[in-house]
Amino acid sequence: MARDLFYMLIFPGFLFLVVFALFAEYVDRKLCAKLQNRVGPPWYQPFADFIKLAAKEDVVPMLADRPMFRFTPIVALTASIASVFYIPIWGHDALFSFNGDVIVVLYLLTIPTLTFFLGGWYSRSVFSMLGAVRSIMQLFAYEVPLYLSILAPALLANTWSLSGMARFYSTHPLYALLNVIGLGVSLVALLGKLERVPFDTPEAETEIVAGSFTEYSGRLLALFRLAISVEMVVGATLLAAVFLPFGLELGAPAAFGLYLVKALVVICLLTLFRTVFARLRIDQMLRFCAQVVAPIAFAQVLIDLVAKRVLAL
Amino acid sequence: MKRPGRMISEVLRSVLRKPATVLYPRVKVKMPDRFRGKLIFHPDKCVGCRLCMRDCPTDAIQIRKVGDKQFEAEIDMARCICCGQCVDSCLKKALEMTAEFELAQLKRETLKLTYSVEPKGAGAKASDDKPESDSGGEAAEG
Amino acid sequence: MHDRENIRIPIGPQHPALKEPTSFSLALDGERILQAGVRLGYNHRGIEKGCEERTYIQALYLVERICGICSHSHATCFCMAVEEIAGIEVPKRAVYIRTLVAELERVHSHLLWLGVAGHEIGFDTLLMYTWRDRETVMDLLALLTGNRVNYGINTFGGVRRDVNPEQKVAVLKGMDLLEERTKYYITVALEETTLIERLSGVGMLSHDDVLRLGAIGPTGRASDVKRDTRKDDPYAAYGEMPFNVITSDHCDVYGRTLVRVGELMESYKMIRWLVNNLPEGPIAVKFPRKVPAGEAFMRYEAPRGEDVHYVRANGTDRPERVKVRAPTLANVQAVAHMLKDGYLADLPIVVAAIDPCFSCTDRLIAVADAHGLQPGVLTWEQVRRHGIEWYRRRGVDFTRLNSTFRCGESG
Numbered sequence: 001m002a003r004d005l006f007y008m009l010i011f012p013g014f015l016f017l018v019v020f021a022l023f024a025e026y027v028d029r030k031l032c033a034k035l036q037n038r039v040g041p042p043w044y045q046p047f048a049d050f051i052k053l054a055a056k057e058d059v060v061p062m063l064a065d066r067p068m069f070r071f072t073p074i075v076a077l078t079a080s081i082a083s084v085f086y087i088p089i090w091g092h093d094a095l096f097s098f099n100g101d102v103i104v105v106l107y108l109l110t111i112p113t114l115t116f117f118l119g120g121w122y123s124r125s126v127f128s129m130l131g132a133v134r135s136i137m138q139l140f141a142y143e144v145p146l147y148l149s150i151l152a153p154a155l156l157a158n159t160w161s162l163s164g165m166a167r168f169y170s171t172h173p174l175y176a177l178l179n180v181i182g183l184g185v186s187l188v189a190l191l192g193k194l195e196r197v198p199f200d201t202p203e204a205e206t207e208i209v210a211g212s213f214t215e216y217s218g219r220l221l222a223l224f225r226l227a228i229s230v231e232m233v234v235g236a237t238l239l240a241a242v243f244l245p246f247g248l249e250l251g252a253p254a255a256f257g258l259y260l261v262k263a264l265v266v267i268c269l270l271t272l273f274r275t276v277f278a279r280l281r282i283d284q285m286l287r288f289c290a291q292v293v294a295p296i297a298f299a300q301v302l303i304d305l306v307a308k309r310v311l312a313l
Numbered sequence: 314m315k316r317p318g319r320m321i322s323e324v325l326r327s328v329l330r331k332p333a334t335v336l337y338p339r340v341k342v343k344m345p346d347r348f349r350g351k352l353i354f355h356p357d358k359c360v361g362c363r364l365c366m367r368d369c370p371t372d373a374i375q376i377r378k379v380g381d382k383q384f385e386a387e388i389d390m391a392r393c394i395c396c397g398q399c400v401d402s403c404l405k406k407a408l409e410m411t412a413e414f415e416l417a418q419l420k421r422e423t424l425k426l427t428y429s430v431e432p433k434g435a436g437a438k439a440s441d442d443k444p445e446s447d448s449g450g451e452a453a454e455g
Numbered sequence: 456m457h458d459r460e461n462i463r464i465p466i467g468p469q470h471p472a473l474k475e476p477t478s479f480s481l482a483l484d485g486e487r488i489l490q491a492g493v494r495l496g497y498n499h500r501g502i503e504k505g506c507e508e509r510t511y512i513q514a515l516y517l518v519e520r521i522c523g524i525c526s527h528s529h530a531t532c533f534c535m536a537v538e539e540i541a542g543i544e545v546p547k548r549a550v551y552i553r554t555l556v557a558e559l560e561r562v563h564s565h566l567l568w569l570g571v572a573g574h575e576i577g578f579d580t581l582l583m584y585t586w587r588d589r590e591t592v593m594d595l596l597a598l599l600t601g602n603r604v605n606y607g608i609n610t611f612g613g614v615r616r617d618v619n620p621e622q623k624v625a626v627l628k629g630m631d632l633l634e635e636r637t638k639y640y641i642t643v644a645l646e647e648t649t650l651i652e653r654l655s656g657v658g659m660l661s662h663d664d665v666l667r668l669g670a671i672g673p674t675g676r677a678s679d680v681k682r683d684t685r686k687d688d689p690y691a692a693y694g695e696m697p698f699n700v701i702t703s704d705h706c707d708v709y710g711r712t713l714v715r716v717g718e719l720m721e722s723y724k725m726i727r728w729l730v731n732n733l734p735e736g737p738i739a740v741k742f743p744r745k746v747p748a749g750e751a752f753m754r755y756e757a758p759r760g761e762d763v764h765y766v767r768a769n770g771t772d773r774p775e776r777v778k779v780r781a782p783t784l785a786n787v788q789a790v791a792h793m794l795k796d797g798y799l800a801d802l803p804i805v806v807a808a809i810d811p812c813f814s815c816t817d818r819l820i821a822v823a824d825a826h827g828l829q830p831g832v833l834t835w836e837q838v839r840r841h842g843i844e845w846y847r848r849r850g851v852d853f854t855r856l857n858s859t860f861r862c863g864e865s866g
Contacts, residue, residue, distance in 0.1 A: 345594075394605075397615075
């Protein structure tokens with residue numbers, strides 16, 4: 001019992017994830033600044049931002065649905081944190097695993113997007129509703145490529161468990177190279193899920209103020225922002241576990257250190273994409289994902305199916 | 314040739330370059346000589362023609378007689394737009410613009426700088442109620 | 456308010472997309488804008504009225520502060536109008552220095568615009584880079600004139616500061632650096648896919664629309680309308696200096712981007728020509744305090760388009776009437792047309808593409824009969840009392856405001 005509490009609240013649960021998420025936000029902002037020839041914030045900036053926001057008053061608009069308005073940020077944070085328990089961090093085995101947990105993780109990662117939609121919808125403000133609707137439209141665009149590209153390696157490994165996949169790819173390391181296309185596709189889809197440039201129309205600052213988060217302030221906004229940072233870290237962890245499964249048999253501390261490096265590399269790639277692209281309009285984004293990204297994801301699935309047949313796995 | 318991410322090479326090279334930010338207030342940029350900052354007044358040169366008062370767009374300068382052929386100036390830095398027209402209008406070059414631009418004060422009264430003449434004998438002294446004294450020249454605690 | 460078909464949303468007066476307060480009232484159907492209504496007037500400061508109460512030299516500094524980015528345009532236009540009324544000929548060197556500062560201001564304004572356009576489409580890297588390069592121009596302007604914005608280089612009869620050889624060398628070096636950077640931005644504008652996707656096909660304005668709605672400056676030149684006051688009605692040194700008018704036939708925001716970047720390259724050539732061909736001579740001539748009666752109408756090509764000043768003098772040392780028509784007033788009529796049938800996501804870039812400067816634009820055209828005031832000319836006291844009453848009716852008390860400034864009573 002105490003052990004489970006330790007896992008849930010300290011490591012790899014709440015405390016570790018929150019600290020890592022805020023640190024990852026620092027890395028993102030500092031790297032973005034360096035790429036733009038600026039100085040960037042000091043290391044404690046995201047922590048200070050969180051504390052400052054949490055200390056401020058939450059203003060709930062008069063027309064908003066009070067219970068839903070206050071509940072959605074908590075759900076967002078909880079879902080993001082819960083999904084990390086199934087992803088192998090320090091070796092082959094995740095904290096809990098069963099056959100089918102890759103689907104559960106993907107589902108848990110969809111919940112934050114739903115909460116962005118609900119939070120924006122129940123804010124009853126025009127800009128929030130526009131942002132909420134854009135959020136859901138974007139969900140249609142990137143979910144298919146994301147699911148396909150994460151499930152393709154699972155097909156090859158013949159298991160629906162992330163720990164099983166990790167074990168399979170450790171024993172057959174070269175097969176991970178077949179999934180390189182999937183890595184590219186899921187990076188793009190992850191940009192859509194995290195609502196970052198070039199896919200950040202749901203929170204386009206210059207168009208709809210702040211999208212779903214326009215009416216949020218104080219502790220609720222702090223929770224939402226933390227949920228987004230945690231989602232970024234969990235997404236990076238998922239990508240590292242599925243597509244970069246090397247060095248997992250080195251023993252727990254070394255594998256854990258390697259995992260941190262892999263996650264930070266993925267986050268740095270996300271930051272690089274943020275700096276070199278402009279924002280796509282929602283219709284351009286839908287067209288891009290449907291015409292370019294989804295077919296490539298299908299191609300990845302085909303490659304894995306063919307490989308499975310050829311290698312008689 | 315159209316391709317996405319055209320700026321990537323430039324962006325990656327920026328990581329190695331020094332940031333373009335000047336870390337003010339640790340590092341201060343030196344202003345060029347002609348920079349129009351704080352105004353100072355030399356009472357020994359003023360003859361009281363008040364052309365500066367006539368031409369000031371915002372009524373920022375007041376010249377007052379304090380003795381025989383001696384004048385003091387009160388410059389309200391809150392009103393002064395640092396255009397330098399008074400400097401150009403003065404025929405005796407009694408006004409001068411310095412390059413000092415850090416003029417913020419905590420109280421409105423301390424923005425009024427009075428440049429006065431000592432009663433006959435000692436020469437010019439400028440008095441202003443700034444809490445900290447900096448800037449060269451004749452500023453003294455008033 | 457919602458009905459079945461469309462919702463009505465306000466963009467402004469406060470909105471992250473707008474750099475200055477304006478009110479757009481949009482009727483939306485999903486993401487499509489069905490109809491856009493524009494309201495101006497949030498930046499009105501009473502500058503034309505203020506000029507009437509001040510002497511010419513005081514009014515010059517007020518006119519300069521109509522806008523921060525096109526300050527030299529307004530000041531020069533006003534100066535030239537008053538000099539024309541008085542019939543005073545300005546020395547050649549002063550004319551060239553005025554034109555040099557004008558072209559440097561154009562460079563500054565277009566670099567600022569590039570950054571703002573990048574920010575509006577979510578391309579923050581472009582914003583950071585162009586504004587870093589803009590610092591070069593601002594440092595040059597501070598070196599030449601003494602201030603980074605609101606240069607104050609003009610005076611009636613010439614300019615106030617001279618250019619010495621070290622400054623000329625600094626200007627040429629700055630131009631070399633900026634030309635290299637602008638060439639890079641041109642390649643980015645021509646090749647970066649996301650940029651082209653966002654800017655093409657947006658804010659379409661055909662050639663006939665431009666002529667009908669009266670769009671000027673780079674907005675009009677992007678639809679192949681070759682109107683440039685520097686060529687059509689040369690003033691200052693433009694009659695003697697060789698340069699090209701840049702047009703484009705894209706008719707959309709992408710065309711406006713190309714026109715502005717092309718104008719940047721032309722400006723660098725012009726600045727080099729001016730620095731190398733600066734004639735010798737005095738920089739100002741004596742100018743009378745009392746300008747004889749007369750009126751003048753002066754046009755000037757500001758970075759945003761054609762800026763028009765009308766000045767009427769009546770023999771005293773105060774202008775009788777000053778009227779300013781800024782270029783954005785002509786371009787804003789086109790904005791409502793461009794927004795129709797467009798996407799909401801395109802609104803920031805469409806508005807930014809005309810390079811709006813609402814501080815320049817808000818001038819009072821007529822005094823409406825409001826709350827019993829007689830239409831016509833109001834005195835300062837009447838306007839002030841009306842303002843205090845208006846706010847008191849809404850529960851805000853300004854009677855104890857310590858504003859004791861009485862304009863025009865100091866001389």
